Amino acid sequence: MKLSTKLTLFITGSKLVIVLLFVCALPFLVKHIASEYTNYTLLQQQKKVLNIISKNGADYYFDGDETYGSYTMLKEEFIALLPVRDDLKMDTIKDSQRLIESDTLNYRVLSVTFKDHNKNYLLEIGKTTTSINQYDKPLQRFALYVLITLIALTILIDLTFIRILIRPLAKIINSRLINRKFPFKDKQQSVDTSTTDFIYLDESLILLMNQINEAFHKEREFTSNASHELMTPISILQNKMENLLAEENLDESTSVAVVEMMKTVDRLKNITKSLLLISRIENEQFIRREEVSPLLMFNEIIEEISHRLEEKQIKISLSISADVILEGVNKDLLFQLFFNLVHNAIKFNRHEGQIEIKDRRLNDGSYEITIADTGIGIPEADLPYIFNRFKKANLEGNVGFGLGLAIVKSIALYHQIQIDVQSKINESTEFKITFSPTAKSSYREELLSVPNV
């Protein structure tokens, strides 16, 4: 799940929980507030009445009568004043029933005794409980609406802010990790953000990539330098042997020994040259501007290698369209790539085996060449490693130096050609080489002019 989604979900969730708690508590809260407020108004009214009595005397209310009582028209409130026994003392607020004009109603009643002119009086002020609770429902509803609006508003603000906040992360991921081709050659520009965590992440990634680059660069430099340095001693050895072989008074066995030594030096030379070739490809020292017809190229390869086909009596079938031209390629490198693959198809084939070379156009506009053999196959566990240098998956017969496929891989990478391998042990191996229409090296179809008959 995306970080922004997670954050949003979390924030929304936590807010909902709080709202839910609040909504549950709301009726009690409203009730409590209403009853507290009623008590407060009752006390205020009591204060007012007592104030008047202390100023004007209780007779101001009695007006000659024994008792005083008054209520509002709907009997929502009442007030009563009456003389009581001297020893009665009261100061309470509680819910109780009162009978007013044959109606028994529930009231919140404040009862208080006080003295005026040495007489004891009882003052009662009441308010119907229904009138206390009459605002509960609308109040609750109103509070709920306000709450929901507020929450929606804050979630919206949160979402926008989270998005802005997290944007640099997406930028870091996009510019550093996705769509990056190794080696990372283009200059790194730090992502613009004020969040220190992102700055730290970005800087760490740049640092890491630079380290990888440096290590890769060093490795390439080493391969290149080492192969170069080896060339001179190999030269000397090779030429010394050549001179030795040209000596006139050399006996046969010495000649044979010198030739064997020459073969070994030749092998050393080929390994070194292979490594140098790979490092030169990786350093992009080849021009990719040539055009080549795959059909002509395969014909040339088959001619070069025909003695090996004859030797193993391998049947080769070639069906490559004559109208396809590969462009933006290095001819020599491409020749080397296909040669190595065909060479392997022969080398690891069985006696009287078959090789099938064919092409097709894929739906996405790619052009694919397949080289399939009926050979000993590659164990599945070895498949991921066959392009590694000095990796020899098949150890039967003449396995070579283990650089053939490494060269193939580096040429393919350099041309942005895709290579896939499928293999069934003791049955077949199939290499698929795909030229994408958008890659550096692509292809086109030549419309062949049809001669007039």
Place this chain on the structure above:
Amino acid sequence: MKVLIVEDEKTLAYEIKAFLKKSFYLCDVAHTFRTGLEQLELNQYDFILIDLSLPDGDGLEILKRAKKSNPDAAYIIITARTNLKDRVSGLDLGADDYLAKPFYLLELQSRMQAIARRKFNITDDLLPIGEFNIDLQKRLVIHDQQKIELSRKEFDLLSYLLLHKNRVLTRVQLSEHIWGTFVKDDYDSNYIDAHIKNIRKKLNVWADTEWLETVRGVGYRIKK
């Protein structure tokens, strides 16, 4: 013919000199940029072999200056530097050929022969061998005016052997000549044998090919 070898690797210079001496070239050796230039001031040469990486200067600079003092000489660059830029600028500056180290001395010699033929206008490219004639220019093998079809590699092999006649050429020397800079992943000894077998088969139809000898354990030789 006089040859100047400008090569800082003493042993290598010595081997080149020893090899060329056998083919009656007169060789001077310079191990540094400075001595190379000195030699060029003092003498006129037919061939100048220049290593590009010298301890005290760039071989290309020697080439540039030598072109003035020795305008008629043939220049061959010998170097471990294999990048295209050096190669192109070397050839641009007027080098006649470019050999990447390590090379076989045999290859060096045949390049020199080829340059000599070109420079000194030797057009007589019809070489007789046995009952056959080989036309190096048109790349043909002729028997009694009958053209014999050889594949490209077969012709290369035959003409190479012929240019170095009476010398045993090993399979690695031959395959290096045929493949050039192409990188092989394994040593394929049958490769040369298969081609020689084919050459013999094709020529034997017309006349015998006793002159093409197999030297057991070593290689092949054209004897004349």
